[in-house]
Amino acid sequence: MEWRNEAAAEPPRRFAGERYWARPVPGFGDPAAELVVVGLAPAAHGANRTGRMFTGDRSGDWLYRALHRAGYANQPTSDHREDGLRLTGAWVTAVVRCAPPANKPTTVERDTCLPYLAEELGLLSRARTLVALGSFAWDGALRALAALGHPAPRPKPKFSHGAETEVGPYTMIGSYHVSQQNTFTGKLTEEMLDAVFARAREVAEG
Numbered sequence: 001m002e003w004r005n006e007a008a009a010e011p012p013r014r015f016a017g018e019r020y021w022a023r024p025v026p027g028f029g030d031p032a033a034e035l036v037v038v039g040l041a042p043a044a045h046g047a048n049r050t051g052r053m054f055t056g057d058r059s060g061d062w063l064y065r066a067l068h069r070a071g072y073a074n075q076p077t078s079d080h081r082e083d084g085l086r087l088t089g090a091w092v093t094a095v096v097r098c099a100p101p102a103n104k105p106t107t108v109e110r111d112t113c114l115p116y117l118a119e120e121l122g123l124l125s126r127a128r129t130l131v132a133l134g135s136f137a138w139d140g141a142l143r144a145l146a147a148l149g150h151p152a153p154r155p156k157p158k159f160s161h162g163a164e165t166e167v168g169p170y171t172m173i174g175s176y177h178v179s180q181q182n183t184f185t186g187k188l189t190e191e192m193l194d195a196v197f198a199r200a201r202e203v204a205e206g
Helices: 002-009 058-069 107-123 135-147 190-205
Strands: 035-039 090-094 129-133 164-167 170-175
Touching (some): 058 190, 129 190, 135 170
Parallel strands (some): 035 090, 035 129, 129 170
Antiparallel strands (some): 164 170
C-alpha cells in the first residue's frame, strides 16, 4: 500500500499532474468469460495509475493487442478506463492487487491477495480456461484453485511457456509474462503469445 501511494505521489514527468488510482485494482472483462488471464500485479505507473488491469503501459499494449487478434477484445489498445475497450469471453486479473516495489511482490502480498483471486474465479462460473502470465501467476492460480477445492495434481505442475495442466474443471496454460524484459529481448514474441490464446480458445470451445 505504501509503495502504490508513493508511486502516485511522485510520478515520472510524463504522468505529472495525472490523478492516480492508487488503490487495489479490480479485475476487468466479461463476467461471462470462459477465459481468465492471470497476471502478476498492477504496474506502478500502469494499472496503479489508470485503475484497470494491464492498462496504460507497454505490457498492456502487448496483452490487449494479442487479445484483439484472438477475437477477445474489440480494440487493440488500452490507454485508460474510459477508452471504450471491451472484452468478450475473457477476464483479465492478477494475483496481487496493489503495485509492489520493483514489480516484485512478496509471498506475504501474494497470500494477502489470494482470497480475492479465489473469490473472483468462483464468481466467474463459466470460466474453464486460465492463462497464467509467468511463474508467479502460475503458482498463484494453482493456490487460488486449491482454495476453491481444486488441488493441483501431484507432482505439482511446473511452469513453462506453453505448459498445460488440468486442475479440477479448469485447463491452465502457461505463458511468459508480457513484461518488457521478455518482449524487448524476444523471449516472448507475438507469435508465441498468439499461439497461447489460440490454444486457450481451442480448449474453451472444445
